[in-house]
Amino acid sequence: MPYAAPVDHPFDRYAAFTDLAALKEASIRPLRKCVRVNTLKCSVETFKAWAKEKGWKLTPVPWSREGFFVEREDHATALGRDLRHLLGHFYMQEASSMLPVSLLDPQPGEAVLDLCAAPGSKTTQMADAMQGRGVIIANDMQEKRLRILCDALQRTGAASVVVTRKVGQWFGNHMTERFDRVLCDAPCTAQGTSRKDPTALTYCSTASIISAARLQHELLEAAVHAAKVGGRIVYSTCTLTPEENEAVALDILNKYCDQLEVVQPPEFAMENGKWTMENAVEDSLKVQKYLQKEHNDQSSIIHYPFLRLWPQTYNTEGFFCAVFRKVKRTKEPQHTDLAKRTSAPLPKAKRVTLQKLMKEQFGTDFLQEGDALVERMQQVLLTTEMADGFPLPVTDYACGIPFSKMLPDGRFRVTNELVSLRGEMAKKQTMDLSDDQLSLLLSGRDLTCSGSLKGDTILTFRGISLGLGLAKEGVLLNRLPRWVVKLGS
Numbered sequence: 001m002p003y004a005a006p007v008d009h010p011f012d013r014y015a016a017f018t019d020l021a022a023l024k025e026a027s028i029r030p031l032r033k034c035v036r037v038n039t040l041k042c043s044v045e046t047f048k049a050w051a052k053e054k055g056w057k058l059t060p061v062p063w064s065r066e067g068f069f070v071e072r073e074d075h076a077t078a079l080g081r082d083l084r085h086l087l088g089h090f091y092m093q094e095a096s097s098m099l100p101v102s103l104l105d106p107q108p109g110e111a112v113l114d115l116c117a118a119p120g121s122k123t124t125q126m127a128d129a130m131q132g133r134g135v136i137i138a139n140d141m142q143e144k145r146l147r148i149l150c151d152a153l154q155r156t157g158a159a160s161v162v163v164t165r166k167v168g169q170w171f172g173n174h175m176t177e178r179f180d181r182v183l184c185d186a187p188c189t190a191q192g193t194s195r196k197d198p199t200a201l202t203y204c205s206t207a208s209i210i211s212a213a214r215l216q217h218e219l220l221e222a223a224v225h226a227a228k229v230g231g232r233i234v235y236s237t238c239t240l241t242p243e244e245n246e247a248v249a250l251d252i253l254n255k256y257c258d259q260l261e262v263v264q265p266p267e268f269a270m271e272n273g274k275w276t277m278e279n280a281v282e283d284s285l286k287v288q289k290y291l292q293k294e295h296n297d298q299s300s301i302i303h304y305p306f307l308r309l310w311p312q313t314y315n316t317e318g319f320f321c322a323v324f325r326k327v328k329r330t331k332e333p334q335h336t337d338l339a340k341r342t343s344a345p346l347p348k349a350k351r352v353t354l355q356k357l358m359k360e361q362f363g364t365d366f367l368q369e370g371d372a373l374v375e376r377m378q379q380v381l382l383t384t385e386m387a388d389g390f391p392l393p394v395t396d397y398a399c400g401i402p403f404s405k406m407l408p409d410g411r412f413r414v415t416n417e418l419v420s421l422r423g424e425m426a427k428k429q430t431m432d433l434s435d436d437q438l439s440l441l442l443s444g445r446d447l448t449c450s451g452s453l454k455g456d457t458i459l460t461f462r463g464i465s466l467g468l469g470l471a472k473e474g475v476l477l478n479r480l481p482r483w484v485v486k487l488g489s
Contacts, residue, residue: 010191010201014240017286018310026312031195033079035090036098036121037066038128040157041421042089050084062275062314063268064098066128086484087420087464088155093121096192096309096319100185100236101125103265103307103323108133110180111390115168115223118145120152122185127158133370135387136161137179139168146397154401155483157421159371160384163398172222174393176333181232184223186216188237188244192318195311204241213243220252224260224324225331232263233324238317240310245320246287249306252324259330262304263323277307284308284320336393343374343381343399345388354380354404354412361456363427366403366418373403380404382418414456416467416481423458423465430458431469431476441469441478444485449476 011023037047044066051058055074061067070079084090101122106112108130117123117138126136138153138161140146146165153161168184189212194200220235227233235252237244253260265281267274284306309319346354351373355365367373372388374381376399383400402415423430437447438461449457453471459480460466467484470477478485 010204011240017290018283019312022312023310026310026315027194027318028198029195029311031094031317032315033070033072034061034093034095035068035070035079035085036061036064036093036125036128037068037090038088038124038156039066040128040132041087042084047084047090054082060270061095061098062270063102063277064095065269066125067093067095067098069095083461083484084464087466088157089464091121091124091152091156093125094196094317095314096316097121097238098125099307099309099319100183100234100321101129102268103263103321104181104183104232104234105266106130106134106136106181109386110134111178111386112136113171113175113179113182113223113226114138115171115182115184115219115226116140116186117163118142118149120149122183123149123161124152124156124158126183127153127156127160130160132158132160133384133386134160135384135390137164137390137392138162139164139166139171141165141167150398153398154417155420157401157417159382159401159421160387161399162383162387162390162392162396164392164394165397166394168219169222170394172225172331173334174336176225176331177228177329179226179231180228181234182223182227183234183236184220185234185236186212186219186244188212188216188239189241190238191240192238192309192311192320195317204239209241209243212239213241213248216244216248217251220248221255224252224256224326227326229326229329231326233260233326234321235324236319236321238319240318240320242287242291245308245322246284246291246306249304249322250288250291253304256330259326259328260324261327262306263325264305265307265323279313280307280309281305283310283313338391339393339395341374341392341399342396343376343388346373346375346380350375350380357412358404358414362414362425362429362458364425366414366422366425368422372400374400375406378406380406380412414468416479419458419465419467420481421465423460424463426458429453429456430460431471433459433461433466438466441466441480442485444478446478447476448474450474 057071059069118140123138189204265277307321358365381400382403404412468479
C-alpha cells in the first residue's frame, strides 16, 4: 500500500476501508475490563459463583470459553488486587488478545512454539488450553520481559512451559518441523492498543511501519519453517496497518503458495448458540481488495479469510489474525547438536525421599500422571515429562514451576507456587481460615493455631489454597507470598 502524504491523524489513511468517525470515536473510549479464567487453578463455574457473590456482571467473550468482560459497581478495590487474581485463578487479558490462541487451538500432548511470548498472556492461555500436558516452548529476547513472563508462568501454574531466549528467526533454521502448532504474535507498531495507551499512535511513523513489517515477515517465515507438515501457524498483531497485517500474510502465501493453505475461522460455541467472525473476515477482505487495487493486480485474485478487528467492530482493541496450515515441507531440517539443559532430572533416591516426606507431612506427594521433577541449584521444579525430555539445541532460560526448596540439612520445603496450584490434594497439615484470620494474614500478621499443627502448614480459605504458614508451638508464622500479602496493605 503506498504511503499517503502526511495527515492530521494516523487513522485518516484508513478512510477507504472503514468508518473513520466510528474508528476514531471507539479508539478514545476506555476499554472494558476483561479477564480469562485459568482452569489450571479454578473452574469457570467456580469463577462465576465468585463473581456473583462480588456483584460483578459477566459477559462472555465470544471466542473464548474462559473469557469474560467484567462490569462492577464497587470499584473500591482494583480488580487486579482481587484474591483470586493474585493467586492466578484468573488473568487480566484483553478480549482480542485471546483470539490468537483460540484460533491456534493447541491440544494436550502437543509440542507448541510461542515465538514472541512475553509478557505471557497467550503462553498461559495455551498452557491452560492444554491442561498442563505436552510442552510449550515460550521464546523472547529481552531480559526484563523474560522475567515478567516467568512470573506469569509461576503464578498461573504453567508447569509445561520451557522458556528460551533467542531471536525468533533462529527457530526457522535450528528447529525446523519440530512443532505441532506455532504462534507468531509479532512485535508491531501497536496502533490497536490506543484505547489503553493514548501514546501508542505517537511513534507510528512510516519508517517504524516499514521496519516492523520487515521483522514480521522474517518471524512468520521462521514460524512456518518450525511447524511440522500438517501443523497450524497463527500470525497475529495488535496493530491496524495493512503493511504489518494483510500484506505480510499475503507475501508469505505468495512465497509458499504450494506449501501453505489458509484455515477458515471456526464457529465458536456460545451458551445460546454459535458465533462467527463474519464481520472481522469482511473487514480484512476490504483491505485485501484495496491492496490489490493499489498494486493494479486484478488477475486471478484470491481473497483470504483473515481476521481484522477494528476497535469499533466488537468493542475491543484493534487486532489482526491469520491462520495457516502447512501442507508441504518448506525447508529441509538441518542436524543441530543438543545443548545441556539448565536443570537435570531429580535423581531417583532424592525423588523417593521427597515423595516420602511430602506424604508424611501432607498425605500426598502432589504429583500427577505425566509430571516430572527436575533440580536446578537448590530448587526442585515441577514440569512435564514431555517438557523435560523435549530436545533443544539451545540452553533453556527456565523450565517448570518451583515444587520445593532443598534445605542445607537435607530436608525439602514445599513452595507457595505448588500449594497454590495443588494444595487441595493435601489430606492433613492444613488450616482453614476464617474471614478475620485471613485479614490478619493479608496484613502481614501471624496467627495462633492448634498445637497439633507442626511445621509447614497449607492455608486455605473457602476451598482456595492460599499458601504456607509455619506452625510452631501454637503460633502460625505467616509465610504467604509477598504478592498475596500486599492485598492487605
